Amino acid sequence: MVAELKNRKVQFVTLRLHEAIPPSVKVVITTAEEADTVAWEGEHTIIYDDPVSTVSRAIYAEKGYGPVEEMIIGIDPGRRPGIAVLTGDIVVAVHQVSVTEVEPLIRKIIRDYRPNSVLVRIGHGARLVTTQITNSLLQAGLRVEMVDESGTTPHIGRDVHTHTLRDIIAAINIARIKGVPVGKREVEPSKGEIRVIQEASRSMSSGRATIPRYLARQVARGEITIDEAIAMHKKNVGNGSENGNGER
Numbered sequence: 001m002v003a004e005l006k007n008r009k010v011q012f013v014t015l016r017l018h019e020a021i022p023p024s025v026k027v028v029i030t031t032a033e034e035a036d037t038v039a040w041e042g043e044h045t046i047i048y049d050d051p052v053s054t055v056s057r058a059i060y061a062e063k064g065y066g067p068v069e070e071m072i073i074g075i076d077p078g079r080r081p082g083i084a085v086l087t088g089d090i091v092v093a094v095h096q097v098s099v100t101e102v103e104p105l106i107r108k109i110i111r112d113y114r115p116n117s118v119l120v121r122i123g124h125g126a127r128l129v130t131t132q133i134t135n136s137l138l139q140a141g142l143r144v145e146m147v148d149e150s151g152t153t154p155h156i157g158r159d160v161h162t163h164t165l166r167d168i169i170a171a172i173n174i175a176r177i178k179g180v181p182v183g184k185r186e187v188e189p190s191k192g193e194i195r196v197i198q199e200a201s202r203s204m205s206s207g208r209a210t211i212p213r214y215l216a217r218q219v220a221r222g223e224i225t226i227d228e229a230i231a232m233h234k235k236n237v238g239n240g241s242e243n244g245n246g247e248r
Contacts (some may be wrong), residue, residue, distance in 0.1 A: 001029070001048065001051040001054060001055065002014070003051070004051035004052060004054075004055045005055055005085070008055055008056065008059065009178060010058075013025065015170065016041035017034060018039075018061035019040075021038075021039075021042075022239075023178060023230050025040075025042065026043075026044060026061075026062050027042070027044040027045075027046060027058045027062045028040050028042060028044070028045045028046065028067040028225050029045075029046045029048055029054060029058055029060050030045065030046075030047065030048065031047065031048050032047050032048075032196075035047060035169075043061075044058075044149055046058045046061060049112065052093070052095075053093070053108070053112055056092055056093045056112075057112055057113065060087075060092050060113075067225070068087050068113045068114065068115035068116065069087075069115065069116050069117070070087070070088075070115060070116065070117045070118075070119070071083075071085065071086070071087055071109075071110070071113060071115035071118045071119070072086045072087075072119050072120075072121060072175045072176075073085050073086070073106060073109070073117075073118065073119070073120045073121070073175065074086065074120075074121050074122075074141060074147075074172060074173070074174040074175025074176070075102065075120065075121070075122040075123065075133060075151070075171055075174065076149065076152070076167045076169060076170035076171040076174055077122060077123050077125055077126040077129040077130045077133060078125075078126050078129060079099075079129075080096050080097065080098060080099075080167070081096070081097065081099060081102055081129065081133065081167070081171075082094070082095075082096050082164070082166075082167030082169075082170055082171035083095040083096065083097065083102065083105065083106075083168075083171055084166045084168060084171035084172040084174075084175050085109055085113075086172070086175045086176070087115070087174050089176075091172055092113070093109065094168045094171070094172070096116065096164050096167060096168065099129055099132055099133065099225075100225045100226065100227060102133050102136070102137075103133070103136040103137055103140055106137065106140075106142070107140060118143065119143050119144075119145065120137055120142050120143065120144045121144075121145045121146075121147045121174050121177065121179050122134060122137075122144060122145070122146060122147065122174070122179075123146055123147055123149030123170070123174050124146050124147065124149055124150065125149055127187060127236045128187065128189060128193055128220050130146075130185075130225065131185045131186075131187045131220075132219070132220075132221075132225075134146075134182060134184075134185050135184055135185060135221075135223075138182075138183065138184055143181070143212070144181070144182050145178070145179030145180060145181055145182065146179050146180050146182045147174045147178075147179035147180075148177070149170065149173075149174055150175075152170045152174050152177070153166055153167075153169075153170040153173075154166060154169045154170070155242075156171075161175065177192075186221065187220065187221055188221075189216075189217055189220035189221065193220055194216045194217055194220060195216075196211070197211070197216040197219050197220055197226065198210050198211055198212075198216045200226060201216070201226055201230055201233070204226065204227075204230060205230055209230070209233055209234065209237065211226075211229045211230060211232075211233045212233065212242060215232060215233060216229065217230040
């Protein structure tokens with residue numbers, strides 16, 4: 001966590017458990033096990049989780065923003081979706097994760113910040129990814145809006161050598177655009193899209209197996225994750241109902 005504090009250019013002091021806390025300290029970061037033994041009467045005690053999330057919450061508390069009334073989360077869909085977390089007009093956190101990690105990450109963000117309300121806005125591109133993410137978020141009970149993401153992806157100068165920045169900025173822009181509320185989405189994947197998912201399953205299993213088309217179709221529709229499909233396929237191969245190439 002020290003590296004994350006330094007990376008974010010946050011001033012901090014490291015103390016032993018029973019050392020006096022200087023009066024200049026506004027936020028204390030500690031573990032859940034040690035929280036009850038910290039002798040401090042300040043307002044903000046942050047329980048350590050992971051470095052990025054913990055430091056983000058500490059910075060938010062140190063700036064005195066108080067309880068989060070409304071949180072808006074923008075998602076730029078793609079192979080590795082960009083995610084931006086906003087409260088008001090302030091960007092409090094950004095992430096880039098795999099498609100299957102989006103819904104668990106957003107649930108974790110909500111647990112960390114405990115906002116009074118949450119709205120997720122997702123770009124309309126990458127239809128299969130958008131469908132998978134949208135359905136998983138709706139199943140988790142979240143409000144989701146679909147946003148026309150045209151023009152949200154910025155031009156990145158030649159001196160910047162990463163796609164991450166582009167995806168994150170697009171996610172921030174998406175979070176700031178009013179969208180259309182959506183319900184569960186249905187999509188019929190093409191043969192090419194199904195084949196891509198099958199190839200991905202083979203890559204994720206280190207070439208040992210390829211999920212069958214019917215499972216790949218369920219993945220494409222957002223009904224199951226690709227990890228779940230691989231696990232189901234392995235179980236079916238084990239009981240003899242399918243072979244390793246996804247054929248019955």
